[in-house]
Structure formats: structure tokens, C-alpha cells
Amino acid sequence: MSEDSNRSSHQKVSFAAPRGFGTTLKSDLKETFFPDDPLKRLENVKALGKVKKALEYFVPIFEWLPKYNFRTLRYDLLAGLTITSLAIPQGISYAKLAQIPPIIGLYSSFVPPLIYAVLGDSKYLAVGNVAACSLLICQQIGEVVSPKNDPTLYLHLVFTATFVTGVMQTLMGVLRLGILVDFLSHSTIIGFMGGTAIIICLQQLKGILGLQNFTTKTDVVAVLISVFEHKKEWHWQSAVAGIVFLIFLQITKFIKDKKPKLFWVSAMSPLVVVVVGCVYAYFGHADKHGIPIVGDLEKGINPLSIHYLTFDKRYFPAALKAGCITGLIALAEGIAVGRSFAIMRNEQVDGNKEMIAYGIMNIMGSFTSCYLTTGPFSKTAVNYSAGAKTAMSNAVMSLFMVLVLLLMAPLFSYTPLVALSAIIVSAMLGLIKYEEAFELFKVDKFDFCVCMTAFIGVVFLSMKMGLILSVGLSLVRALLYVARPGTCKLGKLPDSVLYRDLEQYPDGTKHSGILVLQIGSPIYYANGNYVRERIWRWIRDEQSSTADSEGDVEHVLLELSGVITIDMAGIETLSEINKTLSGKGIKLGLINPRIKVMEKMTASHFLDKIGKENVFLSIDEAIETCRFSLQLSRERNDSLPQHSGDAV
């Protein structure tokens, strides 16, 4: 830029007066809660149009239903049928996992999908229960009420927790608090899911070995001990059946991986396992040979459960905790799933809309004997590969589910528990993402630690602890960033006009006596001391690296283009630096302060302290100015050489 500096110096730094508090607050709030600016669409539209637009925005079905045609319906029908076949076994299994009546699992695939079809923003998401949350609910509520001794109260608390989840998710959507979900990092989710998969698999040893008594704890050690404590309860028949089922399921998965076109093979396989299991159990009287079955599943659709919600202060806290934790995890998983499938088709999903959809669907669910539902990955993947085109596939699923509930529910009462266990295990095995963890290890060791913390925490302590530890670790990383923003020394690249990090571009050159430092963002209370210390070190290193007094640093230029914001402590840091530097006969210059920084510098009168003439728009402009004053000081130095001493 050097030869342009005279031109660029025409361009003055903008010392505009700080914007009003209202303005800044408004823009900050907008950045924080409305980064996607949802109301934009409503601008320059007539009143009626506004209403229509708004309705389309808040209730997506109004957006796509009008354009809906039978060609798309064909696809959605097929997809709906496929996910129903998955929903039946999964529903029963996960309900068992949550230690609630299996029929609840089927109920949960009727109402919530219907609501999601109306409100949901994702085209490919398939609504259903998830294993991790089912187990977590069971753990949390099991702490206050035992599902064995008081199943009714326990069930009511599960409904209450679902209600809490729904309210929380709706509120988060309305208050645009997606930001909270953002802090649940992907690395955490990977580790958490992996760990959960492991402990859930171990839990299934109960079903596979046909045990009667089993620990309620989930950590590996406790589970294994309890398995071997009840050696004499093991039933080889059950075990054999379980292993056969498992092998069958894994083979179908293998087929799908080899030939993606045959995805339906693995999609149908759980249902096949259930049916085979039922037939075998019915004719072989399996329950007499130590292979317990699910038992009573009545006909009929969801009974109302709104009057079961209990806010008794003895139990509600547990439901509240359970609802919030599972709600957050469900959101994190559901939104991530919806988003990742949308991206495959270059589409977008509005996180906040999704949250509201999930919320209302769970509230309604808790009124109609359903428990926590979200968008599970496996089901959504099937829905997607089955060719679903819109949320209609969810509506289709719930219609099929009604038929199942009305006509054939009792048939499934013969399902052997071992079949369910096999289904769960094979589903869980898919959730352990070795390669993703390895990718983390390769690219970002810290992310890997976060992931492993969640994994190990879940496996050896408890799901909650694993989650908390891992989230805490990610927070520490975020705070560490704020506490230690990177600074670097800039040099001019040969035969070019660019100033770049000398560590990255070692062939850069420096002007003797001028030190250009790029400061990282932000300059906050947490890093004021660091920034000061670090700048000192740069200066010391510079001094020591240049033997002759010519090399004494006389100008320090701070490149602030990257500094987006600064707080009061940051301003104080800058003025301390300025004071101490001038004490050592070094001049401080600031380059291109951003708007927020400039505003604070003006408001705090730091700008007057340092002098507007020492604020530059570009590095080159600054360098030019410094060079000039350097020549003067050099001449001074020759007259009074002892000066160079106290610049150290």
C-alpha cells in the first residue's frame, strides 16, 4: 500500500460521535436473538399480505400444503409406511427402556408426528422417541419414585416431565434462546451418544439373558457386577434367541451399507424380528421357556392424560429437572439432525421454529399419553432415504399408527423382550461414532477431550455427570479464548504491500524502530493483564533481537481491525500501556479501531489522551508517519546518544 499511503491518507479516520445507547442496545439485542432477522419478510408487504406471510412463517404447513400435489404424496406415503414399520418396534423398545407401559411408545408415534407435520420446518425429520432420553428420564424420575413399586405415579411423573420439556422448548423458541442449545457442542453430543449407547447395550443384557432382577444403576461397573451376581438366572434359550436376532439385524445393516438402495431391508428388519418373535412366542409358549414377553397391549387410541400431570411439590422438582435436561438434549439432537439433512439438499432449517414445533408437540403429547419425542437420527435417515418430500410423511405415519392401535396392537403383546433388546442393541451400535471421534482427534485435540469427557463420564459416572463435565470443559475453552486472545507481530511481505503474521510468513520484513502488533479480539477484563504483559514481551524480544541502538523500538503500532469490542477494563489496559510506553519514550499508535472500540474510546476520553493524530486508518499510513518522526528522533539521538538508553 506504501505508494498509496499519500492517497489513503486523504481518507480520514471516522471519529463519529458514539451512537445512542438505544441504538447500540437494539443492534446488540438483534445480533443476539434475531441473527436471522425473521421479520424481514414482512417488510414492504400490505396488511393482509403481512398476516399471510406471518402465518406461513409460523405455521410452515401453510407454506407447502398449497403447492402439495399427488406426485409428492406418493413418495410421502411410501416413506410414511416405512417409518411406521420402524416406529412400532422402536416405540415398544424405548418405552421399555423408560420403564413405562410399552403402549405409551406406540401412542407417542400418533399425536406428536401429526403436530410436527403442521408446525415442523424440516422436510425430512421423522418424529419419534429416542433411547438416550428414555433412559435419562427413567434415571431422573427413578430417583424419587420407583417404577416397580409405584408404576402409576411414576408414569404420571413421566407425563409431567414431558409437559415440562414441551413448555421449556416452546419458551426457548419464543424467547429465541437457541443460543443455549449452541453451547451444547457437537463433540459433547458425539461423546454423550456413544457413552449412552454403551450403557444402554449393557442394560439389554438383562433382556438378552432373561434376568428378572437387575440393578437400576447405569454405570458399567454396577451393571456388569449385577449381571454376574444373577448368574443362576441366566436363560440360555433367551440368550440364543437374542444373539440370532442381533446377527440378523446386523446383517441387514451390512446390506444397507453395501447397497444403499436396499435401505428398506434394514428399515423393515426390526418389524420382522418382532413379528417372528411374536409368532415363535405364541406357538412355542416362549414365556414358559424362560423367554419373558411384553404382555398386555390394549386396543384403542391415546387416552387423555392431561389430568395426570402432577405438580405435587414432593415430586415435581424431579420431573422439572428430568424435563429440562432431556428437553435440552432432545433439542440439540433434533435440530442438528434436521439441519444436517436439510444441508444435503442445500436447504435451511430455522432452529427457533423447530424449537416451538418440538415444544407444542411435547405439550400435546403430555396431554395424550405420549412421552418425550424428538427427531431421532436413525428414523430420519430412513425417512430421507425412503424418499420423503415433506413433513406429510409424519402425518402418514401417525395415520398408519392409528390403524395399528385400533386393529392389531394386542398382537404385539407376544413380543419377546429379548427381541426388543436385540433391536435396541443393534440400534445403539450404530450410535457409537468411532470415526468421528478419530476425526476430532486428528483435527482438534481439545474437541477430542471434550468428546471423551462426555463418553467416559457417561460410562463410568452417570449420564448427567458426563454431560455436565463435558459442557463445563467446552465452556472453559470458550473462556480461555477470551482470556488469551492471540497477538502477533506483523511484517511486510517481500515484493508486495501486505502486512502479515511473521510466524506464518517468516520472510516478512520489519522497519527498524517500528513494531506492528495485531491484537486479538476482544479486549476484555479477563485479558487486560495478558494483553499488557504480551505487548511488553514483544517489545523486550524486539529490543534484545536488535543489538545496535538503531533497533530500539520507538513506535508501537497496535493493529485493531480484528478487535470487535472492548470493555471498560480494556480501555484502562490501553491507557496504562500508553502511559507506560510514553514513560519509556515509546510512541503508541492505533490502527483502524472498529466502530464499537472507537465509541468506547471516545466516551472514556481515551481518544483525547492518546491524541487523534495517533489513530490511523491503515498500517501504511501509520508507518509513513512513524518513519518521518523516526528520522527526527535519529537526528536527536546523534546529538544526545544517551537517549537510546532509557528506551529499553
Add this chain to the structure above:
Amino acid sequence: MSEDSNRSSHQKVSFAAPRGFGTTLKSDLKETFFPDDPLKRLENVKALGKVKKALEYFVPIFEWLPKYNFRTLRYDLLAGLTITSLAIPQGISYAKLAQIPPIIGLYSSFVPPLIYAVLGDSKYLAVGNVAACSLLICQQIGEVVSPKNDPTLYLHLVFTATFVTGVMQTLMGVLRLGILVDFLSHSTIIGFMGGTAIIICLQQLKGILGLQNFTTKTDVVAVLISVFEHKKEWHWQSAVAGIVFLIFLQITKFIKDKKPKLFWVSAMSPLVVVVVGCVYAYFGHADKHGIPIVGDLEKGINPLSIHYLTFDKRYFPAALKAGCITGLIALAEGIAVGRSFAIMRNEQVDGNKEMIAYGIMNIMGSFTSCYLTTGPFSKTAVNYSAGAKTAMSNAVMSLFMVLVLLLMAPLFSYTPLVALSAIIVSAMLGLIKYEEAFELFKVDKFDFCVCMTAFIGVVFLSMKMGLILSVGLSLVRALLYVARPGTCKLGKLPDSVLYRDLEQYPDGTKHSGILVLQIGSPIYYANGNYVRERIWRWIRDEQSSTADSEGDVEHVLLELSGVITIDMAGIETLSEINKTLSGKGIKLGLINPRIKVMEKMTASHFLDKIGKENVFLSIDEAIETCRFSLQLSRERNDSLPQHSGDAV
């Protein structure tokens, strides 16, 4: 830069292979814990020199004592005498505040200052007790042991807490954990100190009104209630004396503010008050007229107290908590004070060295009947204005204190409590920093909230709660920054070559079809969604702002100079953006990724996805390239105009 772009394009982007894990880890750890690079001084020095240098570094007295001469001693003697005169009344008062025998306050001005003189890094810091911590200790330990019912155990726990503080501070210094203190923001301290001052003043109503029974609570409401409950205990004599003393003290302060040269007037005044009080009490038998006095103060120097340290598991936790909290506050105050006075003389203070000094001084203190000491502002200010030149003034103070302890301690046993109360109140009134709070309000509303949270929390809830809430709020701010890094649209400034934020420099111009966005740092898991949403919004706004298809965005350039680091989620965000953009026929270009970003992009093969040809070293280079491909696409557009449609 435009006409240089052909030249600057000679300069290639550095695609150097990622540095080894060891290297990066080492540099990260160094940045985190050794920003000041303390071992630098030991480089290229001979073995013996190394030892000497190291000794000088770790034990500052070795650095300044050799150069010490009698001229400086004169100053330090005077300063030492002055702060002693302050140390006696303050020691007794604050000991009373902590509800421990007043003599402990005098002891605390003997051993700790001596140790600080050897290890301390600040020249002007004067060691002593602080009111806030005294009260906080009393609160924390009072929770488990009542100072009234079991004074001995209570005292031993105070020693134990002091020991804990010492150990914690030493460890923090050795482990270079100054970073923890950094998170105690200045705004928090202002608010905390202000609030503490208020409640301490209210506490003094007990002494001034000569009450016998008083609440142990500290919040305003409880204190006022208890004051008016005991109306009949009020003693007008005591009140009158208190008000007289207070007026006297405030007048001396006023004199100091008017004529800084007369600082010694206010420095001596507390001692005057005490002496006057003693004389009056001795001859006027004040205790018979409802003016209680301090009572027994034996001759003799500090007895050993190391055998009193109690680690009984019933009481230790309380001591541990008290020690840690007070220790952190003491550090924050002491280091801040030392630093601010050093800056007045363009000198530096090494925070980590200070921590070790404080730590050892408190450990030794706890062995010799002293309680928590640090560098109080008031005392240090006096020391500074009394002309102290080195830490020697602390040594002088402790020598004078020995004389006091050996010869005249008993005389002070006649000190009326009301005199102490007056001294405390007038000291506290100086700690309420209205103007600083107002400055915060003007410059940074959020900092002001943090400050007020601490203040109100302390005044109406409890000191601990106020501290916790305020620190929590500052952490939220730090996290919000990471979750919402600023992004902005860049434009080229007229008759210049600089690209700057269009909000700040509205007269900047854009190339139609090319959108240049500057992304804030870091790109982390917590802001991935935000960054994606935000970039979308920029594109949408751009599209809508330009009516004609000419304006369709075909190139999005992300200026990454400010992005210092990125994590796995950030990389995924970038590749999602890339994928979706290309789906819409928009090309993505990256400008000047920094070294850490480049490394992660390489390791994750994102670089291969986006293609090295789309990574540029300067905005100009990128613009040039885009312009060229734009011309091509324009020609294409003319041939197939419907293309411009799907770029929306």
C-alpha cells in the same frame, strides 16, 4: 491495493503443513501460563549467573538491596513511621471487625510486612489487614462456630483460614494461575467494595451507639431492624463521641484532598483519635458512662500459633471456604493496588511473583498469630505519598510495630470502641467510588450492571452472593462474546485502496455481485449457527437491496484476518456454508486465514473441498479473481438468463 494486486499475487498464501501437536501445545501453554516469559532473562547467561539471576527474580530483595543506600533509607524510614501510625488503629479496628482479639491486628503488622519486604515485587505496597476480608472471614467462620460462645476455636479457625489462603495464593503463583484472578473484573471489585463499605458502616452503628447485643447478619435490612430493636440500649455519650471523632477524621481527609502535601495530617489522625480516646477513657472512666473500651492488650510479640491450626473435618470445610474466597479477593485487591501505583511511576509488577509473596506472607502469618493480610489501598496510598522508595518501608513498619508491642501495647487497651468505629466508618466512606461507577455508566452499561449487581447483592443479600452473582454476570458477557462474534460488510473507501466496515465508513463502495464479509473471532461451536445465519442474512439483504439481476451475489468473500482460532464445529460451519452456497451457484472465497485456522483447515481436508485456488492473501487479489470470473458468468447469463433466478 488494486494496482498492486498483480504484484501481491506473486506472494503465495502459505499452505505450510500443520505444526506438530507438541509444538502447538507448547506454544498454547506458554501463551496461557507464561505470557510474560519469565525465564527469558536466564537465556545466554553462565551457570552461576543463571542462579544469581533466578535468585534475583524469585527474591526481589536481592535485586534492590545491593543498590540500597542511606538516602533512600531516609525516605523509607519516614514512610515506615507514617504507615505504622496508621497500622495501629487499623489493626485494632479490623481485628474487632473480624471479632478476634484486637492484639491479633497488631501482630499482623509485624511478621507479614517483614516477609513482603523480602519477597514483594512492588515498591510502594504497604502490607496490612483489610476491612472487607475481615468481615467476610467473620461471616464464613461464624456460620460454624460462634465467636461469642467459643472464641478460642473461632480464633484457631481464623488462623487456619489464613493458612489456607496462604497455601492457595502460593500455589496460584507457582502454577501461574493469575488467570483466575483476571476473571474477577474491576467492575466487580468496585461494586463489591462499595457494598461492603456500606454494610461495614452500618455494622459500626453498634460501636457508635454503644450497643451490647447486635445481629450477626450483615444485610442492610437485618442490621437496621436490630439497631432499632435495641433502642433502649443506645448511649448518647457514645454517640456524641463517635460523631465528634468522625467529623474530625473527615476534616483531616478534606484537608488532604485540598493540600496533598498535608497527607500526613489525615494519615496520623486515626492514631490521634485513638490516643485522645484512650486519655479520655483513662481519666474520664468512660466505661462507666456507657462507652465500652477495647480491654486487655498484653505486652510481647507474636506467640507461635502453628499448633492451633485445626483440620478437624467438622470445621475445616468452613475454614477452607473462607480462606479461598477471602484469598481471591485479597489477591485481586492487592495486585490491582500494587499495579496501579507502579504504573504511576511507569514501572511493572509481576502478578505471579506477588501471589507467591502474599502466599508465603500469609502462611508465615498463620504460624505466628496473624490473620489475613494483603496490600490495602488506603495504607499503600499513604506509603506512596509519604515517599516510600522500596519495600524497605514495610520492614521499618514491622520494626516500629515490635517496639509498640513490647513497650506500649497495654496503653491502647483504653481505646474506646466508639473511636475504632469512627475510624472504620471514615475509612469505609473512602471506599465508595461514586464517580468510578458513574464513569462505568457513561462508557459501558454492561460493566455498570456488573458493578451494581455486586453492590446490591452485597448490600441486600450477602457478600458471597454479591460476589458470585457479579462474577457470573461477567462470565455471561464473556460467553456472549464468543457466541456472537461481530461480522460486518466491507466496502472500498473512495479515492483509496482500503476496505473498511460499511457501517463505520458509509461512503465505501461495493463491487456488484461480490460480497466481502469480515468475520469475527473465534469460529467456535458456540457460534457456528450464528455465523451461518448471519452470513445468510448478509446475502439476503444484498439480494433485496439490488433490484436488477446484475446485483445477484455470485461471490462471497470471507475476510478471516481477524479469526485467530477455529474448532471442529467451526470447520463444519464453514464447509456447510460452502456446500449451501455452491448449491445456490455462489462461489465462496477465503481471505488470509491465520496460521491456526489454516492448520485446522488442512488437517480436516476442508482446504481440499474448497480448493486452494479459492484462498487468497488479500482482498484485492480475491476481488480481481472474482471480477474476472464475473465477466464470464455475465456472458453466460446473457445466453441463459434464467440462471440469475436460482442464485436467490
